[in-house]
Amino acid sequence: MRERSAGGGATDDGAGGEAGKTAGPEAGPRVRRVLRGLRRASGLLRWTSLRLRLVVVFALVALTAAVSASGIAYWLNRNTVLERTQNAVLNDFRKSLEDSTRSLPLHPRCAELQDAARQMAAGPQNYAVLLIGVDREGKDCAATTNKNLLTLDSVPRSLRTAVNEVREVDESNRYAHHLYWQRKEVGDAPYLVAGAKVIGGGPTGYMMKSLATERQDLNSLAWSLGIATALALVGSALLAQAAATTVLRPVQRLGHAARQLGEGRLDTRLRVTGTDELADLSRTFNRTAERLEHRVEELSGREAASRRFVADMSHELRTPLTAITAVSEVLEEEADSLDPMIAPAVQLVVSETRRLNDLVENLMEVTRFDAGTARLVLDDVDVADQVTACVDARAWLDAVELDADRGIVARLDPRRLDVILANLIGNALKHGGSPVRVSVHTEEVPGDGAGGRTGSTAVTGGPAAPPASGGPEAGTEQEGTEVSGQPPVGGKLVIRVRDHGPGIPEEVLPHVFDRFYKASASRPRSEGSGLGLSIALENAHIHGGEITAANLPEGGAVFTLRLPMDAAPLTDGDRGDRGTARAADEGTEDGR
Secondary structure (H helix, E strand, O other): OOEEEOOOOOOOOOOOOOOOOOOOOOOOHHHHHHHHHHHHHHHHHHHOHHHHHHHHHHHHHHHHHHHHHHHHHHHHHHHHHHHHHHHHHHHHHHHHHHHHHHOOOOOOOHHHHHHHHHHHHOOOOOOEEEEEEEOOOOOEEEEEOOOOOOOOOOOOHHHHHHHHOOOOOOOOOOOOOOEEEEEEEEOOEEEEEEEEEOOOOOOEEEEEEEOHHHHHHHHHHHHHHHHHHHHHHHHHHHHHHHHHHHHHHHHHHHHHHHHHHHOOOOOOOOOOOOOOHHHHHHHHHHHHHHHHHHHHHHHHHHHHHHHHHHHHHHHHHHHHHHHHHHHHHHHHHOHHHOOOOOHHHHHHHHHHHHHHHHHHHHHHHHHHHHHOOOOOOOEEEEHHHHHHHHHHHOOOOOOEEEEOOOOOEEEEOHHHHHHHHHHHHHHHHHHOOOOEEEEEEEEOOOOOOOOOOOOOOOOOOOOOOOOOOOOOOOOOOOOOOOOOOOOOOOOEEEEEEEOOOOOOOOOOHHHOOOOOOOOOOOOOOOOOOOOHHHHHHHHHHHOOOEEEEEEOOOOOEEEEEEEEOEOHHHOOOOOOOOOOOOOOOOOOOOOO
């Protein structure tokens, strides 16, 4: 008899378990502590995202390797255990069937079959036996050692068909009947079922062997492999944490040093240890920082020399300019009595002298901003009165519409506010279109630019100058206006200056606050110097405010000035110092 499988094998179900869940939110401080811990943990994960990715990658690689190894080990051990048990049982069944049926007659009685079945089942393999034969009277007889487990009906039909099949005997097949086996489930227990027919006439035998012990052994092996996989996962996470710490510590030091370098600490250097790639990166950072420090020192020296040159030049020009201005004023007064051929030249000298004087004053003001010596001299200002005084002093009342309620009081530098207003309004009158409308209001939360603009983004100038600390220049000081209304409160003062001109070209809009910028390159000698709006912006910055420029959908440009209602926090305790710098020219200087 040969061993043949008559069908699919049994499936072994792994043991499973249910994990209980514990819930129950707690009230009070404990819940708050838990929430704080969760927020701290989430912040840590965000802060160490690279560390988290390293741990996850290590864990996934270890999990994949461990699961693969465990799966292969389990499958190999399962096949080995089942095949060893199966071969031992089938060999014992074949031998027992041959030995027990050798002494039986061709047509045994049922009692003889029953004795033979008991003899076969009494072997060391402990399996149930079913013998089926035909007695002398031609009646079928079935003898079983376990009526509840093994009967003819409990044997799979496919196995019975294979056992009863008569195969042709030839050189490749020496026997007409073979031994067949199959694994099946009875309830929740696995069993091995085998059957064979005695060659040469005799009974057909079936046996059923429980594989519960083997399943238990395989389940124990599966649990062991699962625990080993979990330990490998934990070990890989710890290894990843150690590796991430080793790798990220230099990266964190590099990030910290880069932040310090970005904050202006150009003497920042990294301690270099080792010869790996991270050490090379640290050396590269140190070389870069050293070159940057030398370059910044060189540029700072050149910039300081340039500022000193402009300041000295402007200061030296003031003395001859004073004399030239006095002479030009005398010539202007005598213009009516001069020769008509000479009068245009005299008028040109007078206008250019005034322009040169304005340019020198503006350069000195810009130099003070660049050097950080500009200083606020604060006073309580009624904004409506300040705007009216600015417009009236320059004879713009007929061209300017004012929309401002009296009683809006802000603590600002009135002289610098006057410079801002003069430049914005004068610029609107010169390059925009009348009438120019000035509106004043307050807001609690700062807004974004002018309302109703189309496509144009609000553009500002350079960085704000730091709070003033430096010596004042000699000059005239505009006294603070008399307080009328309520004292300054929190919030923002918003002043909008709108014209009815063609607006600012889109390509010019980003540059309106640049120094010496003029919209038309064909007008290099236009009346303005290109410093007015830049000085206005610097005066807004020193108050902690901002100026934005935009175009309106209905036409015209609008400049929006936002200042704090109280600039006292920016003075650093120097409110009592009334020394002031010479005011910049209040005329408009920026061309469009």
